[in-house]
Amino acid sequence: MTVITEADRDDARLLWDYNLMGHQVRPCPAAITLGGCDIGVATTAAELYHAGAFPLVVFTGSTSAATREHFPRGEAVHFREQALALGMPDDAILLEPNATNTGQNISFAREVLAEGGKTPDSVLLISMPYMQRRAYATCRKLWPEVEPVCASQAVTYDAYAKEQEDEKTLIDMMMGDTHRVMEYPKRGFAIEQQVPEKVCKAFDRLRVRGYDTWLLRD
Structure with a gap:
């Protein structure tokens, strides 16, 4: 030990x-909530939705060695359930249950938004606090047309x-x-x-x- x-x-x-980007959270046309081992990410997403930070969110993430025990049905599925329990309406949520890394979180979420006719010019990236910088760098590389704004539990x-x-x-x-x-x-x-x-x-x-x-x- x-x-x-x-x-x-x-x-x-x-x-x-x-790893904290220090961004000032502001309203964005859409949010992407990246999967991980902390259900508090979904709680933060619900709080930001209720505060008017975004009208639509993609919960993205399958399972990994780090999350399989806690979220056996997939990170996105469990996060969605947490958000619903906290009062988010189902029509404000899109589900992307297949991503297994941050690059796929961004790319697959982008595809889900596009399928729904959404091409935002900025996205709120909601993640674990220490994942902000990696999420930002990945989004800027794979989706340079949008401005990523990072958000997490303030702690x-x-x-x-x-x-x-x-x-x-x-x-x-x-x-x-x-x-x-x-x-x-x-x-x-x-x-x-x-x-x-x-x-x-x-x-x-x-x-x-x-x-x-x-x-x-x-």
């Missing part, structure tokens, strides 16, 4: 802050970590997202983004400490 030190948490906070790293079953897994997954921000531009999956030296050093320290479960493999 990994003992999480305060030094580890300091580095995790650097990664957390980096600090420490508060979010307390909500999770396992802080080690949280840091592992945040490392995975950061690694993809660094590496995916080389593979044509995302736009290039500057990674500050302090973030790179924090990433390297955490990697040495064994937070490598969700890193890309060569």
Whole structure:
């Protein structure tokens, strides 16, 4: 069992802050809620809908090794059910149950919107907080015609970590997202983004400490 030190948490906070885009949420013609292991993403989507941030949302996501146990019928399906339970009307929701990665989240959601006659000029990307930067970079690469606006639960790293079953897994997954921000531009999956030296050093320290479960493999 990994003992999480305060030094580890300091580095995790650097990664957390980096992955937040800091966008001001504003009304968009449509939203895309990316699947993941946190049902709170669907809660945030419902809150933003009720606040008038968008009229239509695509819940996108199948299952993965990280989510299969919690969302056996698929991330999008479970997220939709959560949103309905929180008062979102069914006619404000489109379902995309097949995506297994962020690129497919964006591409497949775009197709679902197009099939419904929707060609928005901006989209609200709703995700886990530490997934914002990867979602933004992926959307800019695959759908350059739209302006992505990132939104998540407004929460600090420490508060979010307390909500999770396992802080080690949280840091592992945040490392995975950061690694993809660094590496995916080389593979044509995302736009290039500057990674500050302090973030790179924090990433390297955490990697040495064994937070490598969700890193890309060569």
